[in-house]
Amino acid sequence: MMPLGALALALQLSAAVPAVPSLPPLAVRAGNRMQSVPTMRHPDGGIAIRADAVAEALGGQLVSLSNGRARYRLEVGTTGVDLEAGSALAVIAGDTVPLRAGVFRRGGRLYVPLALATELLPRLGAGVLFDPDKAELRRFATVTVARRAPAPRPRAETPRPGLPASPADNVRSAPANRSASLRQRVVVVDAGHGGRDNGMSGPIGGGPRVYEKNVTLAVSKLLQSALEERGVRVVMTRTTDTLIGLYDRGPIANAAKGDLFVSIHVNAANPRWQNPGSARGFETYFLAEAKTEDERRVAAMENEAVKFETDADVSRDDPLGFIMRDMAQNEHLRESMRLATLIQTGLRTVHPGPSRGVKQAGLAVLVTAFMPAVLVEIGFGTNRAEAQYMTDGDRQRELASTLADAVVRYLEQYERKVGGGG
Numbered sequence: 001m002m003p004l005g006a007l008a009l010a011l012q013l014s015a016a017v018p019a020v021p022s023l024p025p026l027a028v029r030a031g032n033r034m035q036s037v038p039t040m041r042h043p044d045g046g047i048a049i050r051a052d053a054v055a056e057a058l059g060g061q062l063v064s065l066s067n068g069r070a071r072y073r074l075e076v077g078t079t080g081v082d083l084e085a086g087s088a089l090a091v092i093a094g095d096t097v098p099l100r101a102g103v104f105r106r107g108g109r110l111y112v113p114l115a116l117a118t119e120l121l122p123r124l125g126a127g128v129l130f131d132p133d134k135a136e137l138r139r140f141a142t143v144t145v146a147r148r149a150p151a152p153r154p155r156a157e158t159p160r161p162g163l164p165a166s167p168a169d170n171v172r173s174a175p176a177n178r179s180a181s182l183r184q185r186v187v188v189v190d191a192g193h194g195g196r197d198n199g200m201s202g203p204i205g206g207g208p209r210v211y212e213k214n215v216t217l218a219v220s221k222l223l224q225s226a227l228e229e230r231g232v233r234v235v236m237t238r239t240t241d242t243l244i245g246l247y248d249r250g251p252i253a254n255a256a257k258g259d260l261f262v263s264i265h266v267n268a269a270n271p272r273w274q275n276p277g278s279a280r281g282f283e284t285y286f287l288a289e290a291k292t293e294d295e296r297r298v299a300a301m302e303n304e305a306v307k308f309e310t311d312a313d314v315s316r317d318d319p320l321g322f323i324m325r326d327m328a329q330n331e332h333l334r335e336s337m338r339l340a341t342l343i344q345t346g347l348r349t350v351h352p353g354p355s356r357g358v359k360q361a362g363l364a365v366l367v368t369a370f371m372p373a374v375l376v377e378i379g380f381g382t383n384r385a386e387a388q389y390m391t392d393g394d395r396q397r398e399l400a401s402t403l404a405d406a407v408v409r410y411l412e413q414y415e416r417k418v419g420g421g422g
């Protein structure tokens, strides 16, 4: 049932957009308030939705950043998505993210692709879930990780059968002794490749040869020490030069009852790129279907390791598709995205190369881990300077300690969100 007021509002809103074919509105639920947000056909195909209306229905807002250049920020909770009319790119916490289609203005209003609300926002830790069965966008309370005490939370709605309880239902006050609860957390550290799977090797144009499997093992062991120094338990998928099957890494993590899965890798430039040896920088992937060509490149490259596994069953029933349909996994997606963002932010402070951003890919190693999972490409082994950087012991220690800090920050925020976990 839609309250009459909301219906009237929806009618007014759609009336404000002249001469466009109307589509069914999107239902948006925030607490026990339900609103309808008008949609329309996107000029490039697909569906567009009014940015200000969807932001407000989610309890957020659309802020105009400039009068001249049509720049806006869509804010929901503590998440901000910077948009520009005429552009199909959004900027989130300094990282550029491609949208399904462009942002545009019509009738004095800003419209965004519907997927921004139903796919992007749910991945950003904005406390937004899209329920495809009900075609309903839902906002649930999130605890702000700011200095101020959390406001009393309104009673959450009763979860519907078949839907997981909102994570907000688990919110308790922060534990008095944070380090004690951190000690209960298990981080699975996965050194990419190993054994007869060398991973990438470089650099292009000569110089001391580096093999990905050696760099990932060295950095992973240092990450283990750095995390243990910070009071976090660590399980390694390998500690020697051995090959662990790609599809076994996730199950190892699951068997260890890991809370978090961090896979370390070294990037390789596509030889077809112009001047591939010059490609530099670091990027962090979280589990999702690969979207851009570059993201597919990394997914294909890292999944290549399967060919080294004699008894790998790569044809098992589309694990990614299965997981993507699982609503519970939605929370892991969001958490993975949050961890990936913290890692990118941390690496920016120490890494000499550029941030290539937080990205998503359907990586087999991440698919089989039923926990928040990220894959960090700590640099390009094809670039001579970065190959040298990643093999320097001091720099490896610095990278490991930066990654450990990001993981601890993530876990502390998680503690504040769900309580002590005990």
Ligand SMILES: [Zn+2]
Pocket: 192, 193, 199, 200, 212, 265, 266, 302
């Ligand atoms: Zn790799």
